[in-house]
Amino acid sequence: MTEVERADDKPEKAEAETVEAPPETAPATGTGAREGERTPSARRRRVVELAIVAALAYALDLITKILVVERLEGHDAIEVIGTWLRFHAVRNPGAAFGIGEALTIVFTVIAAAVIVVIVRIARKLYSAPWAVALGLLLGGALGNLTDRIFRSPGVFRGHVVDFIAPAHFAVFNLADTAIVCGGVLIVILSFRGLDPDGTVHRD
Template sequence: MAEAERIIGTPDVDDGAAAPAERPRGRRRIFVLFSVAAVAYALDLASKMLVVAKLEHHRPIRVIGDWLTFEAVRNPGAAFGFGEAFTIIFTIIAAVVIVVIVRLARKLYSLPWAIALGLLLGGALGNLTDRIFRSPGVFEGAVVDFIAPKHFAVFNLADSAIVCGGILIVILSFRGLDPDGTVHKD
């Protein structure tokens, strides 16, 4: 067994059907995916509730001088505030991403992919919750952003989870590791 296959937990089956001993491993990966998603979602939701309760309509809090502040901002658009008129489109995209990840979970045998997809799922759920339940209305809600580095866009923990999950997916893809645990060499 190749080193990469050992690390990611590749199923040792050629015909595509998981052996009985491998099924629990797949379930553990699914458990990891949903656990990571739940933690990312809970942290995002809790941080946004805190920001809305304690920071909205107040002065920004300096965390590291002028380099990092916490500032409550409602963002109806996508990253960097682009696409404010397309909030419903971003809502649909987030919902589609969630459905795709949940469907992909059945074929998941790779722990790194479980973590990456869990981050992506938790972040998408966090921002989708804002889009559905925050003002100005259902499916048109503005996302609560609050992490404001100097000379950069204001973002939130859901955005961070999405970016970290996306970076991990790119790294895994470049290394040839697939969600089903197989390794391909191009």
């Protein structure tokens, strides 16, 4: 290679060496920041997580109610922790913890509406914590709605099976527990500024 050819190569090499690498993406901050990726596959993962949590909550509630009806209903209460916690089967026509006993049909409609809202939110779900919270709400709502539909005294008027009886407190079931835990988690996420679509609002 001649002197001239070597000289001509140098600018090209220098230009290649001075090409700057793209700057690293800084973490998003401030209002409207996003948590994690927002792709169809990411949304599907969150929906699957929601469905798994809901299925577990629903299955546990359904299994415990079947056992309570078969082995505890009509029998004396079982002391779990002395008089502080007992298993005592009761039929509840009202909402969670025995609230609103005269509004059975109203609470049935509310439970069905909650399920519809959760399904709609799932269409834009990208947050794992929200998937867990909504899964708990969905599983609990389905658990008590199943009682409303299939238990006596009739369709949409059925009484919910409750059996967890702490001292000086209302009797409840695992569906009620899932609903309360999901609600508390939603409050915490809202205070932290995290929305179901992964948007993080920071003031």
